[in-house]
Amino acid sequence: MVPSQRSTLKREVVALKRKRIVEAARRLFYEKGYEPTKLDDIAERLGVTKQFIYSYYKTKNELLSEIAEQCICDCLDAQARVLSGKLPIIEKLAKIVEDVTQVIIANQANTIIYLREEMNLEWQIAQKIREQRNEFDHRMMKLLRDGVRAGVLRVVDERVTARCIGGMLVWCALWYRDLGVLSPAAIATLITQNVMQMVAGGTGRIAKTNGRRA
Amino acid sequence: MVPSQRSTLKREVVALKRKRIVEAARRLFYEKGYEPTKLDDIAERLGVTKQFIYSYYKTKNELLSEIAEQCICDCLDAQARVLSGKLPIIEKLAKIVEDVTQVIIANQANTIIYLREEMNLEWQIAQKIREQRNEFDHRMMKLLRDGVRAGVLRVVDERVTARCIGGMLVWCALWYRDLGVLSPAAIATLITQNVMQMVAGGTGRIAKTNGRRA
Structure with a gap:
C-alpha cells in the first residue's frame, strides 16, 4: 500500500x-x-x-450538536443544489420541496431530537441552526418572489407562504410513519403537489400533470 | 351573601x-x-x-400534562364549533384555519413545551394527546372529502393535505414572532389564504376576494 x-x-x-x-x-x-x-x-x-x-x-453535547445540525445542513445542501441548476423557477420550487421532504424523512430522528432538545444545545450552536433555518426561508422567499415577477407563481405573501411551506416540510417528520402505506417518495410527491397547488394553482406543471381535481 | x-x-x-x-x-x-x-x-x-x-x-408532572393538553383541546374546540355551525364547506374550512391559527398563537408556549417535553409526559397522557391530534386530522380529512364531493374543493390527497394544513398551523408557533410586523390576526388571515389557494384554487371565496395574484 x-x-x-x-x-x-x-x-x-x-x-x-x-x-x-x-x-x-x-x-x-x-x-x-x-x-x-x-x-x-x-x-x-x-x-x-x-x-x-x-x-x-x-462530550455528549458535541454529539447532540452534530445530530441537531445534520438535518438543516442537508436541507440547505439539497436546496442549494437545485437553486444552482438550470431548471425553470416553477420546477426548481417543485424539486426543492420534493428533495427536502425526502431529506427530512431520512433525517426524521435528527429533526425530532432538534425540536425536543434545542434548549440543551450550546447557545452558539442553537443560534447557528436558527440562522440556517432563516437562510432556508429567505432562499424560498426569493424563489417565490422571482416566480411572481416572472408571472409563473401566485403567492399570498412571500414571508408567510415560505414559512407555510417550511411547516408542511418539517411536520412530515412527525406524521409520515402514521401513513405507513405511503413510501417516502410518494409522500414527497404528494406534499410537492400540495405546495404547487398553493403557489402555482392551475398554472403549475405538477398541478397540471398530476394533481387531482374535484 | x-x-x-x-x-x-x-x-x-x-x-x-x-x-x-x-x-x-x-x-x-x-x-x-x-x-x-x-x-x-x-x-x-x-x-x-x-x-x-x-x-x-x-406533582410538577400534573402541571406539564395540563399545559401540554391545553393547545390541542382548544384547537379541537375551535374546530368543533365551526363544524357544528351552518357555514358552507369552503367557509367552514377557512374559518377553522383562521381560528386554529389564532388558538396556536395564543397557546404558543404550550405548543412549544408539548413538542419539547412529550417524552416527559405519562404514557397515558401522551397517548391521549396523540389521539386528539389524530381526531383533529380526521375531522379535517372528512371536511376535505365533503368539499371534493360537493365539487367546491380540489384536494391532492385528503390524508396528506390534512397533515400539510396541520403543519402550516403548528409551525406558526415557531415563527410568528420573527414576523413581528404582522399581528396574530393578520398571520391567521394570510395562512388561511394559503390554505384556500391550496385546496380551493381560483374557486375559493377567500382566495377570490383577498388572495393576491401574480
Missing part, C-alpha cells in the same frame, strides 16, 4: 467510526431522550469503551 | 389560583425547560409556598 492510499483508508476508518457513534447516539437520544442517555449507554450499544468514544467526541 | 353565591365565588377563586399556578409553570418550563424547573421556582415566581401549590397540583 502506498502512503497516500494508507492515509485515505485511515480517513475512511475515522469517518466510519464517527458515523457509527453518531448513529448509536441518535438512536438512544430518540428512544430514551438526551438527558437520560449516558456516554456509557452509547458505548454499550456499540460494544466499545467510553474511552473509544472520547477519542472522537469530547 | 346567600350560600349558592358563596360556593360560586369559591369555585372562581380556586379556578383563578389554578390558572395563576399554570401560568407561572408555563413561563418557567418555556424559559428554563421542564427538567430544571422545581416546584420551589414556581412557588417563588408566584410569591406563595410550595405547600400552596400542592393543594392544587400533586
Whole structure:
C-alpha cells in the first residue's frame, strides 16, 4: 500500500467510526431522550469503551450538536443544489420541496431530537441552526418572489407562504410513519403537489400533470 | 351573601389560583425547560409556598400534562364549533384555519413545551394527546372529502393535505414572532389564504376576494 492510499483508508476508518457513534447516539437520544442517555449507554450499544468514544467526541453535547445540525445542513445542501441548476423557477420550487421532504424523512430522528432538545444545545450552536433555518426561508422567499415577477407563481405573501411551506416540510417528520402505506417518495410527491397547488394553482406543471381535481 | 353565591365565588377563586399556578409553570418550563424547573421556582415566581401549590397540583408532572393538553383541546374546540355551525364547506374550512391559527398563537408556549417535553409526559397522557391530534386530522380529512364531493374543493390527497394544513398551523408557533410586523390576526388571515389557494384554487371565496395574484 502506498502512503497516500494508507492515509485515505485511515480517513475512511475515522469517518466510519464517527458515523457509527453518531448513529448509536441518535438512536438512544430518540428512544430514551438526551438527558437520560449516558456516554456509557452509547458505548454499550456499540460494544466499545467510553474511552473509544472520547477519542472522537469530547462530550455528549458535541454529539447532540452534530445530530441537531445534520438535518438543516442537508436541507440547505439539497436546496442549494437545485437553486444552482438550470431548471425553470416553477420546477426548481417543485424539486426543492420534493428533495427536502425526502431529506427530512431520512433525517426524521435528527429533526425530532432538534425540536425536543434545542434548549440543551450550546447557545452558539442553537443560534447557528436558527440562522440556517432563516437562510432556508429567505432562499424560498426569493424563489417565490422571482416566480411572481416572472408571472409563473401566485403567492399570498412571500414571508408567510415560505414559512407555510417550511411547516408542511418539517411536520412530515412527525406524521409520515402514521401513513405507513405511503413510501417516502410518494409522500414527497404528494406534499410537492400540495405546495404547487398553493403557489402555482392551475398554472403549475405538477398541478397540471398530476394533481387531482374535484 | 346567600350560600349558592358563596360556593360560586369559591369555585372562581380556586379556578383563578389554578390558572395563576399554570401560568407561572408555563413561563418557567418555556424559559428554563421542564427538567430544571422545581416546584420551589414556581412557588417563588408566584410569591406563595410550595405547600400552596400542592393543594392544587400533586406533582410538577400534573402541571406539564395540563399545559401540554391545553393547545390541542382548544384547537379541537375551535374546530368543533365551526363544524357544528351552518357555514358552507369552503367557509367552514377557512374559518377553522383562521381560528386554529389564532388558538396556536395564543397557546404558543404550550405548543412549544408539548413538542419539547412529550417524552416527559405519562404514557397515558401522551397517548391521549396523540389521539386528539389524530381526531383533529380526521375531522379535517372528512371536511376535505365533503368539499371534493360537493365539487367546491380540489384536494391532492385528503390524508396528506390534512397533515400539510396541520403543519402550516403548528409551525406558526415557531415563527410568528420573527414576523413581528404582522399581528396574530393578520398571520391567521394570510395562512388561511394559503390554505384556500391550496385546496380551493381560483374557486375559493377567500382566495377570490383577498388572495393576491401574480
